[in-house]
Amino acid sequence: MWTIFHRWASPPYFYRQSTRLLPWLSAICALLIIAGLIGGLILAPSDYQQGESYRIIYIHVPSAWMSLFIYMVMASSGAIALIWRIKLAEVMLVASAPIGASFTLLALLTGVLWGKPMWGAWWVWDARLTSELLLLFLYLGIIALYNAIDDKRRAASAIAVLALVGVVNIPIIHYSVQWWSTLHQGPTVTKFGAPSIYIGMLIPLLLMALGFMLFYAISVLLRARTELLAREAASRWVREMLEEA
Amino acid sequence: MREFFAMGGYAFYVWTSYALACVILAWNILLPHRVHKRFISRLRRRLTQRTQA
């Protein structure tokens, strides 16, 4: 286990393996998303209360899950980067931030589009939407801090600290917002999310979630590879790789 | 088929959501891909310059 971990943490090994891995990941990801789309848009029955509009959840829910998941990944790689100073962890942290922000933005936009027909207003200060908005601000702060520091290794350490601070705050933000919104406007309409979600609706949702997960893996690998090359541009393995090709 | 695209009257909301998802996901693949390619070619150019020199 540890040897695998150490081998993957070495930049040349990571770079070579990820080149080999990317086509496979892309194929599986495409399959999952296509299957999820067919299941979600065509096969799944319409909801008895929301009609067809509920089909937005096949985008909305997986991206909301990913927005949180990516933040957790960033915080853990931040911790690894700060404690063991592993270059790859720094790179993963840096590469994850824009993708996490994208998924958060997507979750917000689809939440707005779902809210208009369901609640009658584009924006409702619903607990989950509001905490998603604050999460977007956390992501934007991380990206802004990274861009503001010229020395990129130092910038990576700085956002590692910030990501860890943020991850402690996320549950507090979540519960405070939840509390705030329930006290202000009474329990919000949670029409779906009932424990008895129909299996034909659930399976496409899980397929989409898996597809999004793989999509994140692909996107983060693409970004991380560039970032690694930039940091290791002077090293021998990069030169050898360039000469090989 | 038309019924499918109409989405029970929610066509605008549903299809806008899916279109946005398409745009945002595509952007997250195409941009890093292009940046990577450009970076590699820049490195290669630098390498050939150095070997010639």
Added chain:
Amino acid sequence: MASLSLTASFMQLLQRDLLLALRRRSELVSPLVFFVLVISLFTLGSGASATTLGMIAPGIFWVAALLAVLLGLEGIFRADFSDGSLEQLLLSGMPLSVLVLAKVTAHWLVTGLPLLLLAPLLSLMLRMHNDVVWVLMATLLLGTPVLSLVGAIGVALTVGLRQGGVLLAVLVLPLYAPILIFATQAVGFAADGLPVTAHLAILGACLAAALTLAPFAISAALRVGIN
């Protein structure tokens, strides 16, 4: 320096920072003036009828407090960074988290505490009820130290950067949201005659958590920024 005990060095640093702060009186006063100004402008912008004011007073008060704290935050480390004494602290061999806590305490004493003392006066302007003022002061007493502690993390991360000010706001304000929510809700509850012990307990818990965790985050951030 290394022979000093922890408490002694904490007290010494606290004293030094307070003395320095008292010498720069105008810097002390401007955040307070700003605080009063924001509250007055809010009232001007939203109408001064007693019912509207009663509804939005806690929000106005706390948002103004957040901004005033934010405005004064940079002073925690900026001067020490530019004259090099921050680096001395890092090299002093004393636990950095303790030293940092002393600096944040000094900062709170000169920015947070005056807000707390101004609160009764301003609550007259916002026509708050007497009982509510006590709750407001309790939330300020528990909440503003958290703002200073969390804000100091942001300052430590941005110290020495050119575009520090706006960046600091972007980093820190989202983290302030929970405190704003709990505090304004407590004041709102008090205005409706409801019990507020739960809110105050949560604010207290936030303070305890910030007191224990933030000094480590601040010192980690300073080490990243300065080494």
